[in-house]
Amino acid sequence: MNATSKIARVSVHGGHSGQFCHHAHDSLEAVVRAYIDAGYTWVGITEHMPPLDDSSRYPDEVADGLSAESLQKRFIAYFEECRRLQTQFANTIRIFTSFETETYPGAFDYVKQLIKETRPDYIVGSVHHVDGIGIDYNRSHWEQALAKAGGLDLLYCRYFDAQYQMIRALEPAVVGHFDLIRIFDSNYMETLEIPDVRIRWVRNLALIKSLDLILDFNMRGFDKTAEQYPSMPILKEALRIGITVVPGDDSHGVSSVGRNYDRGVNLLAGLGHNCQWPKPRLYKWNQDLLSPGS
Ligand SMILES: [Zn+2]
Numbered sequence: 001m002n003a004t005s006k007i008a009r010v011s012v013h014g015g016h017s018g019q020f021c022h023h024a025h026d027s028l029e030a031v032v033r034a035y036i037d038a039g040y041t042w043v044g045i046t047e048h049m050p051p052l053d054d055s056s057r058y059p060d061e062v063a064d065g066l067s068a069e070s071l072q073k074r075f076i077a078y079f080e081e082c083r084r085l086q087t088q089f090a091n092t093i094r095i096f097t098s099f100e101t102e103t104y105p106g107a108f109d110y111v112k113q114l115i116k117e118t119r120p121d122y123i124v125g126s127v128h129h130v131d132g133i134g135i136d137y138n139r140s141h142w143e144q145a146l147a148k149a150g151g152l153d154l155l156y157c158r159y160f161d162a163q164y165q166m167i168r169a170l171e172p173a174v175v176g177h178f179d180l181i182r183i184f185d186s187n188y189m190e191t192l193e194i195p196d197v198r199i200r201w202v203r204n205l206a207l208i209k210s211l212d213l214i215l216d217f218n219m220r221g222f223d224k225t226a227e228q229y230p231s232m233p234i235l236k237e238a239l240r241i242g243i244t245v246v247p248g249d250d251s252h253g254v255s256s257v258g259r260n261y262d263r264g265v266n267l268l269a270g271l272g273h274n275c276q277w278p279k280p281r282l283y284k285w286n287q288d289l290l291s292p293g294s
Pocket residue numbers: 016021023048252
């Protein structure tokens with residue numbers, strides 16, 4: 001029996017599926033069944049929000065000729081299917097129907113509109129763009145964002161400023177992959193310590209703490225980079241100031257459900273984390289409509 005076998009399996013950020021996401025795999029039901037088979041207690045299904053318009057589509061969606069309108073319709077279908085699965089498997093696993101945000105210009109108002117229209121259980125606040133350029137799609141896009149920012153330190157500052165504005169504007173129950181900006185920076189440990197950069201991520205953690213939001217302990221980082229998001233210096237500071245840290249596998253199909261879970265939880269336990277996983281704060285739709293964070 002390994003050390004993590006008695007620790008509940010949960011994911012605060014996961015469940016992208018090929019049915020509703022162009023860069024993921026498998027049907028959503030197959031993904032949910034994989035969580036059940038892996039013994040998960042609860043999981044937040046957090047599909048990406050659809051693009052606001054054709055100019056905010058991901059490159060693979062553009063290449064395959066998917067219009068913003070068709071992706072918006074698919075997002076509504078995602079909510080219907082996820083709610084159906086929530087009910088179908090209610091006796092087996094607690095599913096939350098959620099989505100992950102964007103931050104490009106116009107996105108915040110669109111997120112608020114989507115919250116009103118779809119009534120998610122909660123949202124994951126994520127930043128995938130800096131100054132309108134996607135930073136995690138591939139290295140070439142990240143380098144375009146770097147060139148536009150004018151330097152690594154400036155790129156990180158722009159990213160963490162966008163994240164700060166997103167948290168202020170949306171108060172998402174969960175903040176996703178906190179330091180995704182480092183994805184193509186092999187020297188990120190040094191970049192994170194540049195004073196102008198450090199002051200920003202410390203500020204953002206303080207905001208997360210003051211709003212009592214959950215920080216996604218994102219284990220997809222193990223696949224994409226040397227370690228989880230957030231990286232160790234940020235994680236230690238988050239735990240030091242008492243932020244709630246909960247695992248998210250950020251799964252993009254059956255094969256990534258629960259991947260790296262034991263590795264991640266062993267790491268958290270080694271840092272003194274109690275490995276109790278509070279659930280995200282849910283919207284209370286019958287009481288306070290569109291009141292993020294309540
Ligand atoms: Zn994705």
